[in-house]
Amino acid sequence: MSPLSRRLFLQESLLAAASAGVGSIPALGGESAKQSKSPNDRLTVAVIGVNSRGGDHAKAFDSRDDCVLTYICDADSAVGERVAARFKSKPKFVQDMRRIFDDKSVDIVSIATPNHWHSLAAIWAMQAGKDVYVEKPLSHNISEGRRMVQVARKYNRICQGGTQYRSSGSNRAAAQYVREGKLGQIKLAHVCTYRSRTSIGPAGQYSPPPTVDYNLWAGPAPMELPVRRKSFHYDWHWFWDWGGGELANNSVHPVDAMRMVLGLEGLGRGVLSYGGRVGLDDCAETPSVQVTIHDFGPITVVQEVRNLKTGNPKRGATLIVGTEGYLGGGAGGVSAYDPNGKLVQKLSGPGEDHFANFVKAVRSRKREDLNADISEGHISTAVVHVANISQRLGQRASAKEIQQALEALKVNENVVETFAEIRQHLTDNSGDIEKTPLTLGPWLEINSDRERFVKNKAANAFLTRDYRQPFVVPPANEI
DSSP states (O other): OOOOOHHHHIIIIIHHHHGGGTTSOOOOOOOOSOOOOOGGGOEEEEEEOOSSHHHHHHHHHHTOTTEEEEEEEOSBHHHHHHHHTTOTTOOEEESOTHHHHTOTTOOEEEEOSOHHHHHHHHHHHHHTTOEEEEOSSOOSSHHHHHHHHHHHHHTTOOEEESOGGGGOHHHHHHHHHHHTTTTOSEEEEEEEEEOOOOOOOSOOOBOOOTTBOHHHHHTTSOOOSSBSOSOTTTGGGGSTTTOOHHIIIIIHHHHHHHHHHHTOOSSOSEEEEEEEOOSSOSSOOSOSEEEEEEEETTEEEEEEEEOSOOSSOEEEEEEEEETTEEEEEETTEEEEEOTTSOEEEEEOOOOOOHHHHHHHHHHHTOGGGOSSBHHHHHHHHHHHHHHHHHHHTOEEEOHHHHHHHHHHSSSOTHHHHHHHHHHHHHHHTTOOTTTSOEEEOOOEEEETTTTEETTOHHHHGGGSOOOOTTOOOOOGGGO
16 A cells, blocks of 8 residues: 555545535435325424524425424524514424423424533423434433433334434445445544634623523523623533534534444544644633544544634545545545545435435334434434543643653554644644643543443543433433
8 A cells, every 4th residue: 555644635635525515514415205295194393492503404394295393492582483483384482392392293393402402302302202303412411312312212202313414325325335345444534624713702791692591591501690602692512511612513423424434333442632722712611623532443533623724624524544445525425545545436326305314214113214313323422422521631731742642542643643733733823832732631441332431430420410400311210
């Protein structure tokens, strides 16, 4: 095999396929379920959380002849009423999602709330007899993600995760390419999320918007008062109580697609993360630059996130390295290359609309019809969570200390090269890693079967959270 640097490959080969999907949700196309126009055969749908992605949920279901949008729910009455008014079906607006769960006429609940609500909203909906579509990341912590799977199985509910890359025809073709052994033995999977962000400003003393029921918005999470962030609605992503940073926000997409392509199961044998909130000078908590190394036995998985300006922005790009070549791509498509980086084949295949795939499974009552069953979404989200747990347990470290820690890992040599690129990236953004040290997380050994860390009380404390009454995710013995 001729030597081929990861940097050269990413810049010259991978980006062409990945760039088409930058900043957008992939257009998957296709149809997976025959639609009935009979009013008596239509599924009734409620959408919870519509300030951002939830608006797309509402439009997707409303556009179908076999579904009718009956409820819009949002803790912000101004947002919810505005979105509800857009639809000819005249969905009813409610602020409290529990009113939806009490309505036996509702068949489907689609959830696009902030992350901290995803699991509990899905659990309550399934316990009430609803089928559920829930946005990524599927949980705020690992324990509640597993509870979602338990509830779905106990109540025989159809539950699809919003990891729509699994419905992409090119990703399906890539999975088949790997299964056929055309890539040889897999050594490395490197997923990149380069998404330029701006400062959210210094910490202040703010009140929630007057149209927000803050008790309902916070739900399971703390009700911070005063609120530190100026922008109440979106910027919760960058605080640990409600979000999970860019890893949970966007890296979960290529992680999930990569797992599907490789048939990768479980949480791996160990994880280490390094990074920090650098270059933005604001009150946010989550890293603006973060790299995570996962040990999956013979395969090393690297997650790389950059929120600072970079020359080649890409959202959800993946590089998979095998002994017989490479796979590279993202939302814009996947291509196969030989060991020298020469294009072998642009992979393609029939795709499905992710919402239509969910509706098909709701009608068939067969979870095997789902492209993104809750169990797969839980694992992909948990892979992100273990990465963030290492990051949160980290300490400030010099460049030399990070370099030595990476060199000591018994994983792919890519991880050391990536650190060199991160240092250059920070230099390009006027950052000095010596003056503003990054945080180096510990190497955490994982018992994947138990979804716990090995002999690490501090890490295991992050597997769940203290819930605010009455918004409590039930423990396993109460499901």
